[in-house]
Amino acid sequence: MMNCGVIGLGAMGTPIALNLHRAGFLSAVWNRTPARSQSLKASTDVQVAQSPAELAARCELIITSVSRDADLGDVVQALLPGLRSGTVVIDTSTTASQTAQTMAKIIAAQGAHFLDAPVSGGVEGARRGTLVMMIGGEAAVVEQARAPLSAIASRMVHMGPIGSGQATKAVNQIMAAGINQAVTEALAFGRALGLPMDKVVDVVRGGAAGNWFLEHRGLTMLRGQFEPGFQVALHHKDLNICKAMAEANGFAAPSVVQNTLADYGSLMREGWGQEDISALFRLKERWYQR
DSSP states (O other): OOOOEEEEEEEHHHHHHHHHHTTEEEEEEOOOSSHHHHHHHHHOOEOOOOOOOHHHOSSSEEEOSSSSSSHHHHHHHHHHHHHHOOEEEEOOOOHHHHHHHHHHHHHHHHTTTEEEEEESHHHHHHTTTTTEEEEEEEEHHHHHHHHTTTTTTTEEEEEEEHHHHHHHHHHHHHHHHHHHHHHHHHHHHHHHTTHHHHHHHHHHHSSSTOOHHHHHHHHHTTTTTTOOSSSSSHHHHHHHHHHHHHHHSSSSOOOHHHHHHHHHHHHHHOTTTTTTTTGHHHHHHHHOOO
């Protein structure tokens, strides 16, 4: 059984670590804020590494879950002094494809392996161990890591070489933006018509327009509850990555990306950047109240 470590114990990293622990894979954790590591140690008795390099020296497989490209770069540089030949580093963050390719080269110079493996499924999927993982890297390395990854994901798809996972996640994030726009505007429209909205959500989710977002966020947004599963500010960051990828390939970002970036910008300026992306309902409802 592979000894695994987790770096980054945020909303996604903590449940990932807990599922690895339950499956018997977790050996060590590290988080930039020590209190989170100590909290996990109190509930699991897992070892807390004093640095990423110390964690790397203990583990055969390392999973990173951080917020931004620069954070991943910092973590990878901090891993290097302890990184051993043959170790597998798997990044579950959402970054640019170019960032993944750069990290892979740095790690390969140490004789280790890198997979870019962004995930979808939200905090709920992370808690249940049912994430969907889109993976870029060598197929043989994916197979080497399959057993521990099965503790955190119900589906793992090898998309191609390094960067393919992040490119696929960009597609996912564009779709998520479109779904958010459609669901929030439709529910705001229904409320403006005076419909019984609990019944609307119930009937619509069972038909052709049903989707994960409506199922998991429809009723909470109608109640004005926006506890983050996926923060506005983070999706804004991801959509900027999508925009940059489009421009790097010589075409404009999809209209849904441009529109959602503008809407999220408004939410962030009003102080709602840390709320769930369903907070877009705030703007849509306001529009129908004009």
